[in-house]
Amino acid sequence: MTKFSDLLEDMRRRQEAILNGGGADKLAQRRAKGLLTARDRLDTLFDEATFQEMGAHVRHSARHFGMESKNLPADGVVVGTGYVNGRMVSAFAQDFTVLGGSLGKMHAKKIVTMMEEAAKFGSPVVAFKDSAGARIQEGVDALSGYGCVFYQNVLLSGVVPQIAVVCGPCAGGASYSPALMDFVIMTRSNAYMFITGPEVIKAVTGRAVTMQEVGGADMHAAVSGNVHFLAEDDADAIRIVKKLLSFLPQNNSEDPPHRPSADIALAEDDGVRTLIPDDPQLPMDVRRVIEHIVDPGEFLEVHRSFAENIIVGFGRVEGIVVGIVANEPTVRAGALDMDASDKAARFIRFCNCFNIPLVTLVDVPGFLPGVEQERGGIIRHGAKMLFAYASCTTPKVTVILRKAYGGSYLAMCAREMGADFVFAWPTAEIAVMGAEGAVTVLYAKELKAAADPKAKAKEFAAAYRAEFASPYQAAAHGYITDVIDPALTRSTVALALRKALSKRDIRPPKKHGNIPL
Ligand code: HXC
Numbered sequence: 001m002t003k004f005s006d007l008l009e010d011m012r013r014r015q016e017a018i019l020n021g022g023g024a025d026k027l028a029q030r031r032a033k034g035l036l037t038a039r040d041r042l043d044t045l046f047d048e049a050t051f052q053e054m055g056a057h058v059r060h061s062a063r064h065f066g067m068e069s070k071n072l073p074a075d076g077v078v079v080g081t082g083y084v085n086g087r088m089v090s091a092f093a094q095d096f097t098v099l100g101g102s103l104g105k106m107h108a109k110k111i112v113t114m115m116e117e118a119a120k121f122g123s124p125v126v127a128f129k130d131s132a133g134a135r136i137q138e139g140v141d142a143l144s145g146y147g148c149v150f151y152q153n154v155l156l157s158g159v160v161p162q163i164a165v166v167c168g169p170c171a172g173g174a175s176y177s178p179a180l181m182d183f184v185i186m187t188r189s190n191a192y193m194f195i196t197g198p199e200v201i202k203a204v205t206g207r208a209v210t211m212q213e214v215g216g217a218d219m220h221a222a223v224s225g226n227v228h229f230l231a232e233d234d235a236d237a238i239r240i241v242k243k244l245l246s247f248l249p250q251n252n253s254e255d256p257p258h259r260p261s262a263d264i265a266l267a268e269d270d271g272v273r274t275l276i277p278d279d280p281q282l283p284m285d286v287r288r289v290i291e292h293i294v295d296p297g298e299f300l301e302v303h304r305s306f307a308e309n310i311i312v313g314f315g316r317v318e319g320i321v322v323g324i325v326a327n328e329p330t331v332r333a334g335a336l337d338m339d340a341s342d343k344a345a346r347f348i349r350f351c352n353c354f355n356i357p358l359v360t361l362v363d364v365p366g367f368l369p370g371v372e373q374e375r376g377g378i379i380r381h382g383a384k385m386l387f388a389y390a391s392c393t394t395p396k397v398t399v400i401l402r403k404a405y406g407g408s409y410l411a412m413c414a415r416e417m418g419a420d421f422v423f424a425w426p427t428a429e430i431a432v433m434g435a436e437g438a439v440t441v442l443y444a445k446e447l448k449a450a451a452d453p454k455a456k457a458k459e460f461a462a463a464y465r466a467e468f469a470s471p472y473q474a475a476a477h478g479y480i481t482d483v484i485d486p487a488l489t490r491s492t493v494a495l496a497l498r499k500a501l502s503k504r505d506i507r508p509p510k511k512h513g514n515i516p517l
Pocket of ligand 1: 102147169
């Protein structure tokens with residue numbers, strides 16, 4: 001008969017082998033390169049001693065080609081649940097020291113089981129991606145594994161927040177899993193993500209490119225838009241995950257983690273007035289305006305390096321979690337282009353999935369004119385913003401700071417797009433088009449006949465601004481809730497949000513709308 005102490009000893013031996021991943025040497029090599037191991041990543045993410053592993057003893061099937069003798073601890077992926085600042089999170093970390101973190105049938109099954117449980121228990125998912133892709137030896141079983149993971153990504157979309165941390169290779173079809181998740185954080189060191197890498201591109205197109213050019217974190221953050229947050233290294237990525245989670249509800253049936261302050265009242269903040277240039281043609285730094293609206297230190301910008309002409313991010317206003325969408329007039333005059341429309345629409349839809357109120361700050365001269373934009377489909381892309389705002393049923397508070405022209409006035413959540421409150425500063429200009437453009441259309445003959453056409457155009461533009469583009473015009477027709485002193489922006493938004501939290505917006509049932517893609 002086997003003694004209990006022998007069984008215990010056997011269990012410890014097995015556990016130790018699993019914790020050792022691909023072996024002490026491989027783990028040490030990673031750490032020497034300044035990289036965290038899969039288990040280090042989860043330990044750093046979770047509150048101390050809260051991680052509960054699942055499926056540590058799962059093994060691949062030896063029937064696959066060349067796999068008979070392979071011992072793959074945890075089958076190359078560490079999976080489980082833990083707590084982040086006291087809130088449950090489901091997570092997995094692919095272990096590159098075990099056959100390159102490659103994904104086989106059982107590796108995928110562990111991930112899928114965890115995701116099914118995340119849906120059942122209503123916990124966010126965090127995925128550390130560090131993998132050489134489909135496990136070649138497992139053939140179609142590996143492909144099927146990817147299919148099952150993608151399917152779960154889609155089932156979970158809008159049910160629990162999903163965050164991918166790309167902290168190693170993520171190549172080929174594997175990159176579609178992060179793309180299906182809500183947020184992608186990518187480390188500058190060690191990580192790359194592409195469908196086809198430099199070698200294939202060279203073979204097929206003859207063009208020589210570097211790994212960084214086609215798959216580096218900086219490229220994805222600034223050019224492709226596939227990455228929402230750039231991280232210096234693993235520790236920085238985990239810091240961003242924690243900050244992001246601090247704004248998100250656990251699932252779609254919960255409110256976000258509001259921390260409403262006890263008393264709120266209308267109060268002035270003189271600092272905002274000083275941000276507004278006298279000349280309406282000079283841009284205003286909207287980031288400074290955001291700083292005055294949110295609680296101190298409570299703003300996390302999303303997609304910062306991509307489509308910089310629009311800013312999106314999470315914040316708190318008197319403790320209420322909000323998603324902020326703001327035109328950035330210092331970049332491309334704040335005009336909406338294809339990338340800005342995609343960026344904002346996706347963010348708005350995330351906020352709608354997870355009951356996060358939206359605050360929209362408007363200073364927009366229009367959609368960006370140009371052949372490239374028209375041929376690229378600005379109509380289709382811009383329509384995403386209209387669709388996203390109109391279908392969003394969370395509280396929506398809009399503040400028109402300065403310009404709000406033409407279609408972009410509507411695309412930035414005007415009353416007609418379902419805004420619950422629309423406030424305007426006295427500096428707001430709401431019109432079909434900008435004053436300079438409008439006068440050249442309306443007064444072409446007069447300008448031609450004028451002794452000094454430039455001076456005359458300026459005079460007409462000032463008159464147009466005062467009469468046709470005045471916020472009081474819009475307010476007189478009921479399109480504006482109120483024209484407010486900029487110094488009251490924060491407190492006005494805070495009071496409006498507090499009121500709108502009990503909002504109910506019931507729509508006719510349908511399978512889903514058909515957003516222009
Ligand atoms: C099985 C793999 C593997 C794979 C690497 N390994 N890739 N095992 N399947 N796909 C193993 C290696 O044999 C080695 O095992 C260990 O992992 C580490 O790999 P190295 O090459 O030594 O590491 P490194 O030099 O750092 O290079 C990493 C790498 C390279 C650049 C990722 O391994 C590589 O190019 N791998 C192939 C990548 C690939 O083609 N994947 C399939 C993509 S297709 P030992 O035992 O020596 O430690 C795909 C389709 C998905 O993923 C479709 C989804 C829809």
